Amino acid sequence: MIAGLASLIFSPMTSLPLTQPPSSSVGDYLKAIWEIGGSGAASTSDVATRLLVSSASVTNMFGRLQEMGLVRYERYRGAALTARGRAEALRLVRRHRLIETFLLEHLGYSWQDVHEEAERLEHVVSDNFTERLAELLGHPERDPHGDPIPAADGTLTPDDSxxxxxxxxxxxxxxxxxxxxxxxxxxxxxxxxxxxxxxxxxxxxxxxxxxxxxxxxxxxxxxxxxxxxxxxxxxxxxxxxx
Ligand SMILES: [Zn+2]
Structure with a gap:
């Protein structure tokens, strides 16, 4: 019984990549691809620079994201988001920008400090929490940096800046x-x-x-x-x- 448990805990199948920083999560990749590539492709090196990870890790993750149906990956062009990938990226961007607005307006953070805190929090709050936040904030259209906040249905008003x-x-x-x-x-x-x-x-x-x-x-x-x-x-x- 104990041996069985131990083998379960230590089996490679269940080991978690504990040494990986949160910045290398699926969501961070999707956001990075969206921020760099928009509706086009983001190159391996640009994403690696953005997330402070190696090109090999990015190539690896691009493959995984492709299997998950979130990107289309071509070796020499990079990765472009599929409709599902884009929706997922915008969901996280919405969450991030609402949290930033909340930190500034209700918790007394200054605008230069909201981003890092939101980077942490966006990984742990639920969609339900995010929508309650939107309600509390009166459904703001822009975050403290002036970036447009995607709507809950995943649409984003084009910015004419x-x-x-x-x-x-x-x-x-x-x-x-x-x-x-x-x-x-x-x-x-x-x-x-x-x-x-x-x-x-x-x-x-x-x-x-x-x-x-x-x-x-x-x-x-x-x-x-x-x-x-x-x-x-x-x-x-x-x-x-x-
Ligand atoms: Zn931010």
Missing amino acids: RPLQESEAGERVRISRINHEETSVLTYLGELGIFPGKLFEVKEVRGLDGVITVEDEEGAAHSLGGPLAGLILVQRVPDKKG
Whole structure:
């Protein structure tokens, strides 16, 4: 009896990959493929970089996801989500973005801290919890970073934001999204008062080095280098003042 139990516990069939970090779960792969590839394919190396795992692990997982009917995998193109894979990815994205909104609005987290906490929590809450959260939050359309929250039926409103870099001097823009979730970057932008919802006038777009100068409604000007400006997505606001 004891021997039988021991062999059950230690048999390779039931051993769990305990050393694998949560970031290598099926859900994280689906989210990464969606974030990188959208409706197209995500390459092995891009997913490996994103999830901080080896290319061999990614190739392995792509094979498994294909068997599960969640992706179509071609060796030299990478993996593209099937309809089922996309629905599953969007379910997790919805969960993640609702949790981020909850942490910010109800638990006093700052916007640069919500992502990491949501990465942990999204793996343990149920769909029921997620929908109650949506109800509590009044069914928000965007998360604290300005990213659209997929609806419960898996639909996602197309976002007409464009990079700040495509703006012209004299345009008024509203920041709609910050395309980055790294704490240091968000802390820096937050200190400058650059976050979703904020209005700016574009003062100068320097072709030479991509530096963009914007001025907020209180007259504070900020010059943003190309790499930083590239993370900021905006929507144009009609010129009419007031
Ligand atoms: Zn996030």
